[in-house]
Amino acid sequence: MAHVSNTRRTTSRFALGDVLAVAGLGLAAAVVIGARARRPSVRAKTVPAAPEAALAARRVRDGAAILGASVLLDSAMEHYRGRFHNAAMYLAPATAAISIAAALAEPRRERLETPLRIGHALALTVGFAGLGFHVYNVAKRPGGFSWNNLFYAAPLGAPGALVLSGLLGLASEAPTGLGRERHRDDEHWTERYGEEGRFLAAVAGASLLAETAEVWLLHFRGAFHNPAMYLPVSLPPAAAASLLAQAIAPRRGSRAFARLSLRATAVLGFAGTGFHIYGVQRNMGGWRNWHQNALAGPPTPAPISFTGLALAGLAALDLIDAAGKPNR
Amino acid sequence: MTRPVGAASHGAEVRPRAQGGRAPDVFSRDGTVAMREFRDSDAVDFAIVGTGCGGGVLAAKLAEAGFSVVALDAGPFWRPLADFASDEREQDKLYWLDERVSGGEDAIELGSNNSGRCIGGTTVHFQMVSLRFRPEWFKARTKLGYGFDWPVDWRTMWRYYAEVENACKISGPISYPWGPPRGRYPYRAHEVNAAGLVLARGAEALGVAWAPTPLCTVSAPHGKSPPCVYRGLCKIGCSTNAKQSVLIAFIPRALAAGAEMRDLAMVGRVETDGNGRATGVHYHRSGEWRFQRARNVVVSGYSIETPRLLLNSASPQHPDGLANSSGAVGRYLMVHSNHAVWGEFDEEIRWYKGPPSMACCEHWNYVDDHPTKDFFGGYSFMSQGPLPTDFATSMVTNSGVFGMDLRRRMANYNRMAGLKIVGETQPQAENRVTLADEADEFGIPRAHVAFSYCDNDKRLYRHSLTFMRRMLAAAGGRNIFETESTAHLMGGCRMGLSPDDSVTDADGRTWDVPNLFVCDGSLMPTASGVNPAMTIMANSARIADRIKALAAAGDL
Ligand SMILES: Cc1cc2nc3c(=O)[nH]c(=O)nc-3n(C[C@H](O)[C@H](O)[C@H](O)COP(=O)(O)OP(=O)(O)OC[C@H]3O[C@@H](n4cnc5c(N)ncnc54)[C@H](O)[C@@H]3O)c2cc1C
Ligand code: SF4
Numbered sequence: 001m002a003h004v005s006n007t008r009r010t011t012s013r014f015a016l017g018d019v020l021a022v023a024g025l026g027l028a029a030a031v032v033i034g035a036r037a038r039r040p041s042v043r044a045k046t047v048p049a050a051p052e053a054a055l056a057a058r059r060v061r062d063g064a065a066i067l068g069a070s071v072l073l074d075s076a077m078e079h080y081r082g083r084f085h086n087a088a089m090y091l092a093p094a095t096a097a098i099s100i101a102a103a104l105a106e107p108r109r110e111r112l113e114t115p116l117r118i119g120h121a122l123a124l125t126v127g128f129a130g131l132g133f134h135v136y137n138v139a140k141r142p143g144g145f146s147w148n149n150l151f152y153a154a155p156l157g158a159p160g161a162l163v164l165s166g167l168l169g170l171a172s173e174a175p176t177g178l179g180r181e182r183h184r185d186d187e188h189w190t191e192r193y194g195e196e197g198r199f200l201a202a203v204a205g206a207s208l209l210a211e212t213a214e215v216w217l218l219h220f221r222g223a224f225h226n227p228a229m230y231l232p233v234s235l236p237p238a239a240a241a242s243l244l245a246q247a248i249a250p251r252r253g254s255r256a257f258a259r260l261s262l263r264a265t266a267v268l269g270f271a272g273t274g275f276h277i278y279g280v281q282r283n284m285g286g287w288r289n290w291h292q293n294a295l296a297g298p299p300t301p302a303p304i305s306f307t308g309l310a311l312a313g314l315a316a317l318d319l320i321d322a323a324g325k326p327n328r
Numbered sequence: 329m330t331r332p333v334g335a336a337s338h339g340a341e342v343r344p345r346a347q348g349g350r351a352p353d354v355f356s357r358d359g360t361v362a363m364r365e366f367r368d369s370d371a372v373d374f375a376i377v378g379t380g381c382g383g384g385v386l387a388a389k390l391a392e393a394g395f396s397v398v399a400l401d402a403g404p405f406w407r408p409l410a411d412f413a414s415d416e417r418e419q420d421k422l423y424w425l426d427e428r429v430s431g432g433e434d435a436i437e438l439g440s441n442n443s444g445r446c447i448g449g450t451t452v453h454f455q456m457v458s459l460r461f462r463p464e465w466f467k468a469r470t471k472l473g474y475g476f477d478w479p480v481d482w483r484t485m486w487r488y489y490a491e492v493e494n495a496c497k498i499s500g501p502i503s504y505p506w507g508p509p510r511g512r513y514p515y516r517a518h519e520v521n522a523a524g525l526v527l528a529r530g531a532e533a534l535g536v537a538w539a540p541t542p543l544c545t546v547s548a549p550h551g552k553s554p555p556c557v558y559r560g561l562c563k564i565g566c567s568t569n570a571k572q573s574v575l576i577a578f579i580p581r582a583l584a585a586g587a588e589m590r591d592l593a594m595v596g597r598v599e600t601d602g603n604g605r606a607t608g609v610h611y612h613r614s615g616e617w618r619f620q621r622a623r624n625v626v627v628s629g630y631s632i633e634t635p636r637l638l639l640n641s642a643s644p645q646h647p648d649g650l651a652n653s654s655g656a657v658g659r660y661l662m663v664h665s666n667h668a669v670w671g672e673f674d675e676e677i678r679w680y681k682g683p684p685s686m687a688c689c690e691h692w693n694y695v696d697d698h699p700t701k702d703f704f705g706g707y708s709f710m711s712q713g714p715l716p717t718d719f720a721t722s723m724v725t726n727s728g729v730f731g732m733d734l735r736r737r738m739a740n741y742n743r744m745a746g747l748k749i750v751g752e753t754q755p756q757a758e759n760r761v762t763l764a765d766e767a768d769e770f771g772i773p774r775a776h777v778a779f780s781y782c783d784n785d786k787r788l789y790r791h792s793l794t795f796m797r798r799m800l801a802a803a804g805g806r807n808i809f810e811t812e813s814t815a816h817l818m819g820g821c822r823m824g825l826s827p828d829d830s831v832t833d834a835d836g837r838t839w840d841v842p843n844l845f846v847c848d849g850s851l852m853p854t855a856s857g858v859n860p861a862m863t864i865m866a867n868s869a870r871i872a873d874r875i876k877a878l879a880a881a882g883d884l
């Protein structure tokens with residue numbers, strides 16, 4: 001009978017509005033900090049790279065930043081839903097903010113190189129740790145790795161997005177030649193871009209497949225009740241396949257299709273956000289009851305991660321293209 | 329009777345809402361949809377009495393096949409979004425609470441636990457557990473040595489289960505541990521709540537299978553239904569329309585196909601002519617008795633009202649009641665024993681969250697030979713989530729706790745969990761519905777219901793109590809106690825293979841009156857160890873197809 005007097009639920013310390021406000025501030029701060037470091041001052045020695053390569057690296061990092069933003073908002077909301085019952089749950093949005101800032105910043109040879117790398121590595125590490133936590137959360141429930149637990153326990157794919165954000169951040173260093181001597185008179189630079197582009201294509205392609213797996217699981221949970229739910233499990237894998245094909249054998253002829261499917265995937269990120277906003281509306285009370293339905297309905301910050309990955313994929317194609325151009 | 333709370337809902341109980349060519353739009357707070365109307369003098373193809381699993385499904389399918397259909401129900405036509413309150417007493421308005429006389433050695437309680445009274449029937453307040461029969465039960469006598477055989481093959485039923493499960497967008501597990509494969513449920517199972525995880529823990533400790541319960545409420549949006557919000561008020565009527573009751577899943581279909589729904593229309597008698605054929609139904613609506621002509625009459629009033637209506641429709645050609653030459657009308661009435669064990673837990677469970685029965689175990693439905701199995705038939709059991717008044721009432725009636733003791737126990741409400749069976753009872757001729765001497769407000773003789781458990785029934789529920797006690801203890805339950813009650817009704821006008829001992833043939837057509845059908849839970853020859861709604865719906869969907877075939881063959 002020890003519990004008789006204690007039947008009240010300890011309510012969360014903050015409301016969803018507070019959490020979203022803090023997450024929004026974090027996002028804004030990360031963007032401001034990252035953007036300031038984005039334009040290198042005239043005196044700073046920026047990394048020497050051909051304009052195409054610099055542009056491609058920028059695109060990859062923008063993709064990583066978009067992924068980070070998706071993780072920041074999504075994990076803030078989902079972990080709020082889990083009432084931050086474990087202090088480690090704050091790490092996800094915090095790391096995502098760092099990852100955004102690091103991705104937006106422009107690497108500079110003498111100062112920023114190491115801190116940015118640490119930022120990306122942190123995202124990678126925390127993402128993997130999160131994966132571990134989520135696996136544990138699923139495994140400990142009755143039924144273990146049953147469908148019901150895969151659907152409703154901590155989602156295995158979500159921390160994966162943080163991993164991908166860090167991974168892309170690190171991978172974006174390749175085309176800029178960071179950590180490696182590269183001279184404009186290196187006669188093999190175009191070949192290098194080709195290799196780096198293919199490497200990026202492989203990373204982005206695999207990431208798109210992983211993301212698709214997560215989307216498939218959750219849309220399957222929703223019984224694909226709206227035919228549009230099939231789009232994000234068919235378009236991105238097509239884009240991923242064409243990217244992987246470029247990684248294996250970069251043929252110019254099929255690159256147009258790859259580019260098209262990636263652009264479509266990037267647009268899908270926005271369309272998906274729109275669909276998820278509509279999906280929330282289809283819950284009891286719709287957006288009028290946003291503080292419950294934003295959590296119960298489809299996650300609005302999730303679909304945009306496809307845009308982030310598509311940007312990285314497009315950058316990979318740019319690099320491969322650049323490799324094919326005649327030497328200057 | 330009911331104490332009105334909302335003015336809107338009170339109006340629905342005294343004034344028919346389906347009239348003037350419009351019927352309530354169940355997906356709105358006050359809207360209407362177009363409804364075809366028939367005159368009393370139109371001899372419609374089908375007059376259907378009752379709009380639950382039997383009548384509602386049949387009305388939709390027959391109207392879609394182009395027949396003219398009038399479906400009458402004694403109860404109101406609700407708009408759940410506006411009319412349903414989150415209040416246990418207010419929602420008493422959903423139940424058939426007209427007085428009935430209950431007798432026998434184990435007189436059953438009648439009302440909220442077995443009969444609804446509104447358009448959509450009992451499904452408006454049912455608990456949405458959507459299970460299929462074990463195939464062998466359709467041949468219980470030949471294959472398992474008890475009860476009766478159904479005049480239907482299980483494979484046929486399997487097809488119709490799939491049809492109605494799809495219509496109701498049942499949310500069920502990817503793989504179901506018992507019975508033959510059943511294809512994928514249209515929607516995914518809901519997240520199992522803490523009360524269900526208690527069952528899961530116990531099952532894993534005892535080494536028996538468990539499953540997330542297939543439920544008749546959607547886990548994702550469907551049409552105008554939002555997904556379930558897990559507020560757990562299902563048993564008093566779902567106010568979000570996530571629950572796919574017949575009111576939500578079939579009545580709009582029926583209306584769209586041109587069927588007329590007549591709410592607040594109590595049918596008192598089926599009329600027959602000198603040839604013994606049905607000519608229509610006498611019904612009471614808006615303060616007067618009226619007569620609807622019909623080429624065929626279908627009685628779908630469930631296991632008490634269907635026999636009552638047939639018995640009250642006696643005529644010179646049918647002196648013992650309509651379709652009763654076998655004497656089987658009203659007999660072989662069955663219930664499910666609903667024995668339960670309850671325990672206190674260390675952790676908070678909050679069992680009212682979500683639909684009440686989110687995890688289930690059919691282990692004892694599929695085990696035939698076991699040293700402890702000393703009974704015929706089977707039982708399933710589910711995790712529980714009774715609403716506070718319901719739970720307090722059952723503790724008072726079962727164990728007599730009261731005052732401070734009751735208060736102390738109810739203070740533990742959030743840390744309790746329970747397991748409750750759906751236990752098969754045997755069909756017995758003496759468990760039956762007859763007409764009482766008293767009459768109701770319409771002057772119709774009240775139903776007299778006699779029920780007694782047989783020894784097999786008692787062995788079955790005792791076995792379940794022992795087993796569930798062990799399971800609840802294995803899951804960490806303390807201070808375990810038991811309650812007993814009954815749920816559901818089955819039989820009363822059973823279908824069969826011979827006019828000598830059954831009321832209808834396999835098509836639900838009465839042996840005695842060729843244009844009179846029965847289509848509801850009263851047709852069930854045996855009770856089974858699972859909740860009956862899906863079986864009744866599947867059987868009705870099948871009967872609808874049979875009627876279409878009979879009509880096509882010129883045999884109606
Ligand atoms: C609390 C509760 C929980 C349940 N939970 C489940 C569950 O989880 N799973 C499950 O499978 N089953 C469940 N059931 C059982 C299920 O709801 C019924 O078995 C099923 O609805 C019966 O269908 P029916 O068509 O035979 O009768 P009903 O659905 O009862 O429909 C009969 C209709 O006929 C009308 N009627 C009767 N007589 C007349 C007349 N003379 N004139 C006009 N109208 C008349 C009534 O008003 C009623 O609307 C539950 C039942 C209850 C009470
Ligand atoms: S828990 Fe779901 S099905 Fe039950 S009343 Fe609430 S919304 Fe309806």
